[in-house]
Amino acid sequence: MENDNFGFETQAIRTQLERTQFQEHSVPLYLSSSFVFDDAEDMRASFTEEKDRNIYSRFSNPNTSEFVEKICKMEGAEAGYAFATGMAAVFSTFAALLNAGDHIVSAGSVFGSTHALFMTYFPKWNIETSYFDINKPETIESFIKPNTKILYAESPTNPAVDIIDLELLSVIAKKHNLILIVDNCFATPYIQQPIKWGTDLVIHSATKLIDGQGRVLGGVTVGREDLIRQIYLFSRNTGPALSPFNAWILSKSLETLAVRVEKHCENALIVAEFLEKNPNVNSVKYPFLKSHPKYEIAKKQMLLGGNIIAFEIKGGLEAGRAFLDKIKLCSLSANIGDTRTIVTHPASTTHSKLSVDERLAVSITDGLVRVSVGLETVKDVIADLEQALS
Numbered sequence: 001m002e003n004d005n006f007g008f009e010t011q012a013i014r015t016q017l018e019r020t021q022f023q024e025h026s027v028p029l030y031l032s033s034s035f036v037f038d039d040a041e042d043m044r045a046s047f048t049e050e051k052d053r054n055i056y057s058r059f060s061n062p063n064t065s066e067f068v069e070k071i072c073k074m075e076g077a078e079a080g081y082a083f084a085t086g087m088a089a090v091f092s093t094f095a096a097l098l099n100a101g102d103h104i105v106s107a108g109s110v111f112g113s114t115h116a117l118f119m120t121y122f123p124k125w126n127i128e129t130s131y132f133d134i135n136k137p138e139t140i141e142s143f144i145k146p147n148t149k150i151l152y153a154e155s156p157t158n159p160a161v162d163i164i165d166l167e168l169l170s171v172i173a174k175k176h177n178l179i180l181i182v183d184n185c186f187a188t189p190y191i192q193q194p195i196k197w198g199t200d201l202v203i204h205s206a207t208k209l210i211d212g213q214g215r216v217l218g219g220v221t222v223g224r225e226d227l228i229r230q231i232y233l234f235s236r237n238t239g240p241a242l243s244p245f246n247a248w249i250l251s252k253s254l255e256t257l258a259v260r261v262e263k264h265c266e267n268a269l270i271v272a273e274f275l276e277k278n279p280n281v282n283s284v285k286y287p288f289l290k291s292h293p294k295y296e297i298a299k300k301q302m303l304l305g306g307n308i309i310a311f312e313i314k315g316g317l318e319a320g321r322a323f324l325d326k327i328k329l330c331s332l333s334a335n336i337g338d339t340r341t342i343v344t345h346p347a348s349t350t351h352s353k354l355s356v357d358e359r360l361a362v363s364i365t366d367g368l369v370r371v372s373v374g375l376e377t378v379k380d381v382i383a384d385l386e387q388a389l390s
Ligand SMILES: Cc1ncc(COP(=O)(O)O)c(C=O)c1O
Pocket: 085, 086, 087, 088, 090, 111, 154, 158, 183, 185, 186, 204, 205, 206, 207, 217, 218, 219
């Protein structure tokens, strides 16, 4: 089925592998590590890529190809490659495109493991990263050097839910001939399509809302065909491929992404409005609340506000810990984008090893609480948060 005029939901549901002789309605699972050839010529032509076909599941597999094709259609991308985790996608994308001596300019507010790549591992290969303050995009150009190759950001960010203007990033990237890469994990392709604003490559941790039910890990990078080709060749040799089983799960998850995300966002807005009125909360950050400092930009580039809320509890570090201890219904867990609402307190957990100044540089105050709003009945989630805040 090929029709690029179909809507988002139709693409998500009807982009699927051809039926086998069994005429199955739902695509089966192709648990096969390798594929067979008819003869020597078939094998030769497959290895030289004169034939586009599956050889070995580290290179490609029908289930992973279906998953990648769906994400490409949803993001408006030319090509893509699927990974075992979101971090495998982040690492392999950078490792494939960079050489020793290259330089990255990135927003300082990036996911913790991405920060570890930039600060601990890439310097081992003489790849340096400069951070700009995501809330001061006017400073970005001052960090660009002759050897800068990549401009990188997440929007919204994890965990502080900061927003950056993707169109502005693309203008800067084009002016300085940089590759613009955006981690679109918090928004999903249903809410935001960075390629529309000029982004070269989009990365997702599919572990979050794309799976949406806390079952499997996965990642994907999509975008410009010439760049994906380099990422594909790097990955086919180094082995971070998504497993066919997880690809099968994730491809089916995409069929319901739109309806799930609509409901997540509807619930999140209600919870955010409740938090804004709560006397024990200092401030709330949610992209579609008028009080968000980048509300206008969020409205411009996002269809909905997402399912993540950051709020500042009165009483700092101890109040944050006490809040977690009083939670009854919601889960204390490291994941986000699950059907189950999840609360975390970054200052005492994920970011506890950072100094106060380092935390503040990425908008993590002592009282910051992150809520990943799930799909439970929203009044029950609010009742739990209310009693834990009281
Ligand atoms: C913004 C962002 N990028 C990347 C990742 C890494 O994804 P994974 O856990 O699938 O490796 C995460 C995980 O939380 C994330 O929040």
